[in-house]
Amino acid sequence: MRPRHLAGIALAVPTAFGLAALLLTEAVVTSAPEGPAGYYLRNSIADSGAINVVTTVLLDYRAFDTLGEASVILASVAAISALLAGSKPERTEQGLSPLVQTSIGYLAAVFWIFPVYIVFHGHLSPGGGFQGGVSLAVLVILVYVVFGSTRASQHLTPSLLHGAESASALGFLLLGTVGIAQGFAFLANAAAGFPTGEPGRLVSGGVIPLLNLAIGIKVAAGLGSIYLDILSADDTP
Amino acid sequence: MTPEIPFYMVLGLVIACALGAVLLRGYITSIIVLSIFSITVTVAFAFLQAVDVAMAEAVIGAGLMTAIFVTAISKTRRRS
Incomplete structure (x- = not known):
């Protein structure tokens, strides 16, 4: 040493x-x-109807900051796509052995339950759109590693991921403008007329579950497409 | 919450994994030790009752960063 x-x-x-x-x-x-x-800590449940205080801070009181975080991911995806633009997707990957492919083919049908649960229970239990979205992106990476980019890119195309990311970012902004349309602040929750529901139920928290869903799709598609860009990069400079 | 002996053991493991990721030879070895580092940091966050952060650290550090690093290094290592 x-x-x-x-x-x-x-x-x-x-x-x-x-x-x-x-x-x-x-x-x-x-x-x-x-x-x-x-x-x-004293007023979050009464203000938003979501029993997870962290989620209430992230998506109600400080939702504009969360929009900034989501914009950072969008900017990094755009920058990586611009850097690696022009490289042809690699079509020679064949994936792992048929044994692994068959077993993961069955197990992947179970694996997506955890990210979806994390996203939809973001206002009830720890976690939320970001954590669940990254788990979903890891699932996309798993499918690409196991089945090879030739077969995986027929179903999970990069354009599908880019479209999902753009659509969910637009959905986040549209949900925010509902507050402006009602005469309140951008990304207003209970004040803008979203029903807060009964705290602790799955349908509660006003706009928070919808924002969690938008962030989950956006993070999953964004990080997945970052991996696809790196995977399809030209490795013979 | 009072700090306990297992928590200090986890912290020592975190430092050991960080040193190993820097000092060990070989890119792949360093990446694997880095993902073990993320798992130990996850355990430390769970001890501190920051479950949100622990979940994000586990998924990003052990899952996403490992995959991206392995792919990037396998694409840049050998040059013809």
């Missing part, structure tokens, strides 16, 4: 342990939170 590495370890290990100790001592909440955090 070279001396350069030893010096790096000698710096990194105490720094990491010190940071961990500092975070642990600071992370323990000893009293009821004040300010915005206290307001959110």
